[in-house]
Amino acid sequence: MTGGSGVTGRSQSSLAGLLIRVFAWLPVTFAIWYVTAPILLWPAAFLAELIGRVTWADIIRGVEQARAELTFATTLKAGSAGAQGGEIVVGVDLLLYSFGLPLYAALVLAAKEPGWPRRLFAGYAVLMPFVAWGALADFLKSIAITMGPQIASQTGFVAWQREAIAFSYQFGALILPTVVPLVAWVVTHRALLERLRSRPGAA
Numbered sequence: 001m002t003g004g005s006g007v008t009g010r011s012q013s014s015l016a017g018l019l020i021r022v023f024a025w026l027p028v029t030f031a032i033w034y035v036t037a038p039i040l041l042w043p044a045a046f047l048a049e050l051i052g053r054v055t056w057a058d059i060i061r062g063v064e065q066a067r068a069e070l071t072f073a074t075t076l077k078a079g080s081a082g083a084q085g086g087e088i089v090v091g092v093d094l095l096l097y098s099f100g101l102p103l104y105a106a107l108v109l110a111a112k113e114p115g116w117p118r119r120l121f122a123g124y125a126v127l128m129p130f131v132a133w134g135a136l137a138d139f140l141k142s143i144a145i146t147m148g149p150q151i152a153s154q155t156g157f158v159a160w161q162r163e164a165i166a167f168s169y170q171f172g173a174l175i176l177p178t179v180v181p182l183v184a185w186v187v188t189h190r191a192l193l194e195r196l197r198s199r200p201g202a203a
Helices: 002-040 042-055 100-111 116-146 149-155 159-188 190-201
Strands: 060-066 069-077 087-093
Touching: 002 042, 002 100, 002 190, 042 060, 042 069, 042 116, 069 116, 069 149, 087 116, 100 116, 100 159, 116 149, 116 159, 159 190
Parallel strands: none
Antiparallel strands: 060 069, 069 087
């Protein structure tokens, strides 16, 4: 009984220590993410531009990154279809869809497992497409829904496409930024989780 209780206590202590280290790392990783965002988020910006210009070539005229903001220059006019007016430009804040990066980094650094640089890079590579997803969904939501019917009518999107865009935006803004880094950490730290799980049952 004493041995089992001691093992359980050590396991709980290890889990508590992991959580404490995560919270200690979070301010550091968030600060680094915020300062280095223009560089860290370049791959996501490139993916968003590549996918956007291939998929919606008739709408997107160009994409530029300025710090952590992605600007979509469009062929849409500020008015009804066929009307004279300036072309619509849409800005998207990439920070809104990339805060999973510092969360994942804090989890990796807190775990203190061997090969942590490789784990960091693997998670970073996995997260970039989802940041691009969020940025594109935000852009499409703006032109198809929030900017009003005069702009939406020029996109050619039908009702079911607007519904899909709204769902993609909500999924990309509310779920993916937090769920994907946690899943990536679990996948890359299965050995650590197995050790934490097996300790309470040890003799």
